[in-house]
Amino acid sequence: MDAREMSLKYNLHSWSAQGKLNPIVVSKAEGIYFWDQDGKKYYDMSSQSVNSNLGHAHPKLVKAIQEQAAKIPFINPGIVIDVRAEAAKKIVELSGLEGAKVFFTNAGAEANENAIKMAKAYTGKWKIFSMYRSYHGSSAGAGMLTGEPRHFANEPGAPGFVKFEGPYAYRAPKACKFESEEAVTAYYLELLENQIKYEGPQQIAAIFMETVVGSNGILIPPKGYLPGVRALCDKYDILMVCDEVMAGWYRTGKCFAYQNFDVIPDLVTFAKGCTCGYIPLGGVIVCKRVAEYFNDHKMLCGLTYSGHPMGCALACTAIDVYQDEQIPENVAEVGELLGQLLESLKAKHPCIGEVRYIGLFSSIELVKDKKTREPIVSFNSDPEGIMPKVTGMLVKEGFYTYGHENMILVAPPLNIGKRELTEAIEILDKVLYSVDNML
Ligand code: PLP
Numbered sequence: 001m002d003a004r005e006m007s008l009k010y011n012l013h014s015w016s017a018q019g020k021l022n023p024i025v026v027s028k029a030e031g032i033y034f035w036d037q038d039g040k041k042y043y044d045m046s047s048q049s050v051n052s053n054l055g056h057a058h059p060k061l062v063k064a065i066q067e068q069a070a071k072i073p074f075i076n077p078g079i080v081i082d083v084r085a086e087a088a089k090k091i092v093e094l095s096g097l098e099g100a101k102v103f104f105t106n107a108g109a110e111a112n113e114n115a116i117k118m119a120k121a122y123t124g125k126w127k128i129f130s131m132y133r134s135y136h137g138s139s140a141g142a143g144m145l146t147g148e149p150r151h152f153a154n155e156p157g158a159p160g161f162v163k164f165e166g167p168y169a170y171r172a173p174k175a176c177k178f179e180s181e182e183a184v185t186a187y188y189l190e191l192l193e194n195q196i197k198y199e200g201p202q203q204i205a206a207i208f209m210e211t212v213v214g215s216n217g218i219l220i221p222p223k224g225y226l227p228g229v230r231a232l233c234d235k236y237d238i239l240m241v242c243d244e245v246m247a248g249w250y251r252t253g254k255c256f257a258y259q260n261f262d263v264i265p266d267l268v269t270f271a272k273g274c275t276c277g278y279i280p281l282g283g284v285i286v287c288k289r290v291a292e293y294f295n296d297h298k299m300l301c302g303l304t305y306s307g308h309p310m311g312c313a314l315a316c317t318a319i320d321v322y323q324d325e326q327i328p329e330n331v332a333e334v335g336e337l338l339g340q341l342l343e344s345l346k347a348k349h350p351c352i353g354e355v356r357y358i359g360l361f362s363s364i365e366l367v368k369d370k371k372t373r374e375p376i377v378s379f380n381s382d383p384e385g386i387m388p389k390v391t392g393m394l395v396k397e398g399f400y401t402y403g404h405e406n407m408i409l410v411a412p413p414l415n416i417g418k419r420e421l422t423e424a425i426e427i428l429d430k431v432l433y434s435v436d437n438m439l
């Protein structure tokens with residue numbers, strides 16, 4: 001039995017009907033590429049769910065794992081170990097949250113689970129706001145934060161999770177005729193404030209947001225929106241929580257995406273890029289006032305693997321590598337090229353409605369008609385499997401990424417060069433001609 005057969009027999013694969021799967025079997029991964037068992041090479045254009053920000057098999061990251069494994073591979077969270085303390089110190093310093101502390105988790109969903117609990121404990125309130133078209137994880141609480149069809153399996157779930165419309169100018173209600181970015185911001189902030197009033201600010205513990213919405217199509221907050229949310233949080237005594245699981249770790253050019261938008265949140269959740277996924281690690285950065293609350297109130301959060309030494313050692317090294325290899329500079333430079341290439345694709349392909357990009361975080365919105373903006377597949381409905389066909393064509397050509405609704409995500413490792421990016425986008429260009437012909 002080969003690996004594919006064995007996997008299909010014994011593994012349940014995420015987010016799929018199991019019967020029709022035909023997964024790739026990978027035999028080697030290095031840098032921005034991986035290879036299947038037949039030796040075919042793929043450009044990893046989504047960094048494995050926007051995770052492997054430093055690419056595959058980075059020697060310094062591999063060495064950090066080996067060294068920690070040889071030293072102390074595990075010790076309980078209540079016992080002090082150098083790498084756990086150092087990782088927290090480095091993360092707090094990068095966050096810009098003066099006097100903050102870190103509670104480590106294993107992954108993004110768990111980070112959000114614990115942020116929900118902390119927000120409820122600190123505020124004594126119980127309602128939690130999050131956006132439609134967001135993804136925050138799929139466990140019981142984080143899945144209720146998630147504002148797209150992947151949360152349906154969690155419903156009815158716990159009470160108190162309220163969804164609001166985040167800014168999305170391209171698909172705003174038809175009556176909206178925005179003349180400026182400021183008008184977009186004002187409209188969506190007004191909607192949010194109304195909803196806060198309707199739901200009762202005295203009941204609302206926190207507003208969760210993906211700082212830049214990731215898997216639902218790289219929705220970048222318009223100018224002034226995040227400071228506006230910050231002001232509403234301050235006005236109504238609500239905690240502002242930025243989910244940086246996907247947008248964090250230099251994906252947008254800054255270590256954390258909120259650093260592009262002139263705001264300081266109260267809680268920050270992170271995972272993925274802090275270890276590039278080589279070892280699972282996530283966490284919550286907790287601002288000073290909330291951290292101090294837990295000085296004399298028991299913090300009812302705990303995990304056997306909280307601050308796992310292997311993950312923390314790796315995070316310490318990854319943080320250094322981001323600096324040593326000038327990743328922020330590379331993201332700025334190659335990200336600019338990415339934007340130009342995407343704009344030129346949009347100009348020539350009738351199937352592209354909009355491209356959105358910040359740093360090396362981007363998405364292409366496919367439409368049937370540029371003018372009407374009708375998406376290539378309706379929301380949560382793709383009975384003919386059009387999007388899997390599109391991503392299937394890309395993968396076949398060696399451009400590995402995934403789609404969501406009518407969008408294709410493009411988010412390569414942050415150490416990609418200009419030449420590699422240009423080559424990969426040439427593949428995308430070729431496939432988009434076939435999509436144009438499908439319309
Ligand atoms: N938050 C965001 C923004 C994400 O993109 C994800 C996963 O993609 C999560 C949370 C959940 O993280 P995990 O899958 O590590 O639990």
